[in-house]
Amino acid sequence: MGLKSAYLFLYNAVLCGAWGYVLFLTYKTTQAGGGLQDVWQAAEAPxxxxxxxxxxxxxxxxxxxxxxxxxxxxxxxxxxxFILWGVVVLAPQPKAAPVELLTLPLGGGVRLQLSLVTLLTAWCCSEVIRYSFFAFKELGMQPYVLLWLRYTAFILLYPLGVASELAMVALALPHIRAARPLSIQMPNPLNIGFDYYWACWVAVLLYLPGFPQLYFYMIAQRRKVLRSGRSSSSSKLKHQ
Structure with missing residues (x-):
């Protein structure tokens, strides 16, 4: 292994472990009966x-x-x-409240809740898969299970992550509108104005074209990569 591969392997392995640790802290806290504030306090630093x-x-x-x-x-x-530092860290509501999205047809009025936990679940799972995939790649290995997860798990994790990110913004906007953090008020010596509240709205609007474009691109890539991955695995088995 050359110096470049050694560095990239170490980087990806460490980040895989870091995201796995965040996921562990998230569910350790929830299983112990902790609320969203407790989850944030446990997972914030890593x-x-x-x-x-x-x-x-x-x-x-x-x-x-x-x-x-x-x-x-x-x-x-x-x-x-932007979501982490510009929304979750900046405002108290995303760390304390969920957003009820819809009623699931499971009886008893069960509702889907988007919250800090769903955000961390989507982020952590996708990153553990991604970083472990690239770590093995630097070792010259490509386990098919990781390849499959890399190009399949996003089907659920990506919509969950995007929906959770937008829920975090929705929870934070009232605070941002009232407090106007990171904003530059006029008049000032530079004669420049900036309203962070409206910048958040611009960021949200960028999700509209970005999400479907990237999602369907990944669907197309999944077909291409998994088809070639199966062919490669079959070829290796024939030569063993």
């Missing part, structure tokens, strides 16, 4: 480290360590950082 460390992926792409497009990588990382 979550901030794990998500912010993704900035390195933009650098990896920019310097050619990986083949991912710089702008796509930067956009994906920025959207996650």
């Amino acid at each position: 979550l901030k480290v794990a998500q912010t460390a993704a900035v390195m992926e933009v650098l990896h792409s920019a310097v050619g360590l990986v083949r991912s497009p710089v702008m796509i990588t930067a956009t994906q990382v920025a959207s996650r950082l």
Whole structure:
């Protein structure tokens, strides 16, 4: 293993472990009867480290360590950082309240709740799969189960993650509208105004074209990759 592969393996392995730890803390807290505030207190520090460390992926792409497009990588990382630092950290409501989305046909008025727990579940599961996939790739290994999960789990995790992210924004907007954090009021020496409340609305509107485009792109990639993965596995078995 060369220095480049060793570094990328270490980076992906550490981040896989970090996201796994966040997931463990999330469900350890909920199983112990903790509420959303307790979940946040338990997972806050490792979550901030794990998500912010993704900035390195933009650098990896920019310097050619990986083949991912710089702008796509930067956009994906920025959207996650916006939700974490610009919404969840900034406002109290996302850390304390759920959003009831709809009544499920299970009887007893069961309702689907989007909350910090569903957000962390979607983020952690997708990242554990992604980082473990890339860690094994640097070892020259491609377990089919990881390949399948990499290109299948998103079918549920991506909509759950996006819905949870939008729920976090919806919960935070009343506070942001009242407190106007990160805003620049006029007049000022630079003669520049900025309203973070409306910036959040712009970010939400960008989800509308972005989600279906990326989701159906991933569906197409799934067909292509899994088809070639099955062919590769069959070829290896024939030569054993």
